[in-house]
Amino acid sequence: MNDFKIILFLCNWGPHTAFQTLQDNGSEIPTEVSMMIPCTGRISKSLLFKAFEMGADGVLLLGCKPGTCRYGSGTATARENTEDTREIIGLLGLGKERLRHVTFLPDESDLLLKFLNDFCNQIRSLGPSPMALIRMPESEIVSRESLAEIVSYHDAFACQDCGKCASACPLALIGKPFSPRELVNSIIAGDMDSLSVNKDIWSCLTCGLCYDRCPSAVNFPEFIRDIRHVIRKNGGNAHEAHGGFFQSLMRTMTSPGLKTERWNWLPQDVAVDSKSKILFFGGCSPYFDIFFRNHLGVETLNILMDSLRLLNFFDIKPALLQDERCCGHDLLWSGDKDNFLKLASMNVESIHNLGIEEVITACPECYRTLAHDYPKHGIKLNFKVTHIYELLEREISKGAIDFKKINKKITFQDSCRLNWLEAPADLPRKLIRRLKPSSFREMQNNGKSAICCGNCAWTGCDAFSKALQVKRLRQAHATESDLLVTACPKCQIHLRCAMEDPFLGKELNMEMIDLTGIIAKTIYWE
């Protein structure tokens, strides 16, 4: 059994007592690594997943029987966390069976021994985990020169210290002591160890408002992105949200041996064609929905289903990438360029192997990353990248299409990643104007001055992120609308989070739907 790594998380109370009995009796315990923990409820999804990221072949979470939890909710929390993580590693192609949550009473030592033996045999029959050992970005001490290179590449010296960025920055406006120009000045001065640089660099939403306002055209978001990479290389903390779960998930997708099952949810009525020259690139929504299902009821998978149905509606049966990996957006923007590049080249290689001519995606982040950031990082594409809004606008404008009336007053949350690109920026509004709602009213900040949903790339989430979401939702309510249309799965997740607030939730609650969803529900051939 020595070839296999099985991690055992043992609750301090019930199962650990049983485990100690086994040790006292000198029983032969098959597992290698066991860890005593105060309560299984404290083992988050990200900790469970990290074990796999670091090379575990199997992970066990052993806790107390329902009703015997010393802290009340531990067993239930552990069950939910394990279920979610199991589903996610199932989608990832790792096999659900590699993770189990089982409960024991203190005197069930025989049962425990039998269970451990059975589990080890099962892992042995499954074989080693297909996950490659993930290399974290290699740490290297970054010289003053390479820092200066980034500063001069983005021409940050051109900063005139005018403060237009800070007066536009949504974070500064919500009250966070955060100033883009101060950050730039500290970095130019080489003051990389200061608290403000180390902390604030991860708070930036990279939404791009400051870049729009900057009279010297300093591309602040991309500057921040590159500096994050440097800080990460120096071993800096990336202030990852959700315990770093998503960064771990995306890094593990660089394993060449993984056979993901990311499309296993596809409904029967959706027609796809593996020989098509048009590919639909889905993105990470299937993972998001599982991760957030217990407390947010997020349904971003609908975006993919509705997009595919809309393609079918126009007689397009796209191919799907069976081993689709994350596009790498969140790794690129949270300082892990090495693994981003790995994901990028793997995705592009798979797409080229299928002989694809056009890739269609409904995710603004995937769109930007595939269409702009891949080529910018030296990865050549032999295919065209189209956002689904471009395709919809093109097809709908041909005519003979109408939309059913919607008895809702709607408003629209812009996606930052689409908003700053030339082509697709106007498209959501063009499409919305074709719809037939009771009314369409813009929020106070809209279009080029729209506010981010509160967070980007799963990093630096704090109380100010929440305050930003609250502000945005209040703006939405101020339009007297009752349906908030969004264009990005992350907006759905983040705005839903604010609606879960125990004090403000009722006031903020508002029905949300993605633009593809509202189109799919109402479109028809005239």
Add this chain to the structure above:
Amino acid sequence: MTDSQNYKQRKKEIIITGFGGQGIILAGIILGKAAAIGEHMESTLVQSYGPESRGGSCNAQVVISDEIIHYPYVNQPDILVCMSQSGYDKLIKQMKQRGTLIIDKDLVRPSPGLKDDLFSIPATRMAEELGRVMIANIVMLGFFTAVTDVISMNSIQKAIVESVPKGTEELNSNAFKKGHDYGLATLKGRQKKATGQAGAIS
């Protein structure tokens, strides 16, 4: 017997009607030219003269046939294209039974019973969106080409480029494409509806 049937199928009598100034006559000329030059068929055009060309109702009568045409007037059109309400009101009774009716959606309100038996396109609105209301006739020709099988796309596109004023070829080609796409979309929509799949979510 077979011959005469064939002959009948290959002979198409068409009336295009609308206001003077909409380019109705030019549309008729292009149609006839496309048939004669592009398809090597016979074609005739009779156009209404007189005060109509200053803004009243006018029409172009086009006959397209494989054989020599002895009589150029159209009394009972196989295909009636209406770009004005007055033209529609005047000529709808003359249309052959099971003939094809094509209308500008925004300019003609058809009698209630006809709703499903016609092809309609907002040609004038589409021309406005393209920047020149004058090209509504070409949008209509594009639509006509897509929903009927009188003339091939190649011939008519060639005829359009040859007939429109110099410098407006590209604009007119775009207008034709717009109308043609709309026609194809209409046909596709009908096909989808026939299979009971009019929406995106079943």
